Amino acid sequence: MPAGCDIPFNRSSLEGRELEYIFQTITIGQIAGDQTFSKKCHQFLEDTLGAKRALVTTSCTHALEMAALLLNVQPGDEVIVPSFTFVSTPNAFVMRGAKPVFCDIRPDTLNMDESKLEALITTRTKAIVPVHYAGVACEMEAILDIAAKHGVPVVEDNAHGLFGKYKGRWLGTFGCMATQSFHETKNITCGEGGALLINDEQFIERAEIIREKGTNRSRFFRGQVDKYSWVDVGSSYVMSDVLAAFLYGQLEVWPSIQAHRRAIWDTYKASLSDWATRTGVRLPVVPSHCEQAYHMFYLLLPSLSERTALIAHLKERGIHAVFHYLPLHLSDYASRWGGRPGDCPVTEDVSDRLLRLPFYSRSRYEDQARVVQAVESFTAL
Numbered sequence: 001m002p003a004g005c006d007i008p009f010n011r012s013s014l015e016g017r018e019l020e021y022i023f024q025t026i027t028i029g030q031i032a033g034d035q036t037f038s039k040k041c042h043q044f045l046e047d048t049l050g051a052k053r054a055l056v057t058t059s060c061t062h063a064l065e066m067a068a069l070l071l072n073v074q075p076g077d078e079v080i081v082p083s084f085t086f087v088s089t090p091n092a093f094v095m096r097g098a099k100p101v102f103c104d105i106r107p108d109t110l111n112m113d114e115s116k117l118e119a120l121i122t123t124r125t126k127a128i129v130p131v132h133y134a135g136v137a138c139e140m141e142a143i144l145d146i147a148a149k150h151g152v153p154v155v156e157d158n159a160h161g162l163f164g165k166y167k168g169r170w171l172g173t174f175g176c177m178a179t180q181s182f183h184e185t186k187n188i189t190c191g192e193g194g195a196l197l198i199n200d201e202q203f204i205e206r207a208e209i210i211r212e213k214g215t216n217r218s219r220f221f222r223g224q225v226d227k228y229s230w231v232d233v234g235s236s237y238v239m240s241d242v243l244a245a246f247l248y249g250q251l252e253v254w255p256s257i258q259a260h261r262r263a264i265w266d267t268y269k270a271s272l273s274d275w276a277t278r279t280g281v282r283l284p285v286v287p288s289h290c291e292q293a294y295h296m297f298y299l300l301l302p303s304l305s306e307r308t309a310l311i312a313h314l315k316e317r318g319i320h321a322v323f324h325y326l327p328l329h330l331s332d333y334a335s336r337w338g339g340r341p342g343d344c345p346v347t348e349d350v351s352d353r354l355l356r357l358p359f360y361s362r363s364r365y366e367d368q369a370r371v372v373q374a375v376e377s378f379t380a381l
Contacts, residue, residue, distance in 0.1 A: 008320050016253040019249075034218070052199055053204045060088065069210050099124075104343075181194050297356070307354070
């Protein structure tokens with residue numbers, strides 16, 4: 001948090017029995033992974049979401065890397081991702097030698113524009129990776145129809161969208177796999193962590209092997225083999241049970257966390273709607289068929305200069321507000337694939353104008369009122 005800002009952009013909080021569970025796992029001597037609380041997290045995610053298998057990981061980035069390994073992504077393959085996302089989304093596949101193909105976003109939800117998707121598919125397309133931005137669902141019916149037509153698997157990057165829904169169905173249950181984030185900025189957190197949700201049973205056994213450094217250690221602990229050995233590629237993607245204990249303490253009370261966040265989101269929307277109309281600022285769009293996850297609240301300012309000025313205006317009043325993703329297709333690293341200005345015009349426009357307001361589960365009413373008042377006092381350039 002910048003010096004002088006007493007209202008942070010994000011603040012972690014205890015929501016349930018996190019400390020009690022951490023004490024338990026240390027007391028019983030289970031601080032490595034895949035022990036009592038990891039298993040509780042797996043079971044919770046499977047039972048609640050209906051995923052065929054859930055595996056907690058050290059991060060959402062690592063869950064994406066596992067997905068790339070499970071799909072046997074190779075040099076020369078292509079993976080379609082939105083340009084408006086965190087670098088982990090394409091990086092997990094680039095690490096396997098794939099070329100990222102960047103799709104533009106819709107101007108309303110800021111999600112992958114399904115109308116642009118089919119034109120990007122080639123014989124080399126190995127996966128489509130939609131990102132549910134701000135916890136609002138992509139148009140999954142259209143994306144899945146296009147993917148099925150071309151025989152391309154879909155992996156949902158659901159870092160923002162745990163407990164969000166599309167047409168009544170949980171996000172993270174549409175693709176053959178999905179990834180979750182439990183980073184400290186997310187609704188449900190353990191500081192650093194993630195999960196891989198597997199919806200296609202063919203990937204389950206190999207996912208367990210990859211996650212356990214390429215060994216069949218999971219089968220050994222279930223008594224299915226009398227010793228375990230190196231059987232495949234893999235890495236150390238297993239979350240410590242100390243973190244899993246913290247995570248389970250949050251998962252247990254997820255309805256309460258979501259209720260707090262919904263109240264914050266609704267207050268921003270109700271309080272700033274008139275101001276936004278007067279000033280030409282756009283607030284988040286949530287289609288009626290989507291039940292959002294209440295991950296963030298953002299403003300789309302009319303211009304880059306006005307966003308810069310509003311960030312400075314809020315900072316002067318002790319409030320930390322931030323912008324978000326830069327267009328990945330214009331990044332230094334992506335230049336090797338020939339990204340050019342104008343390739344993803346909506347992404348380029350939105351990236352310059354989007355501002356995220358402070359948003360965390362235990363935000364005090366008086367702090368949020370200060371943020372609203374400060375935003376309303378901003379005079380456009």
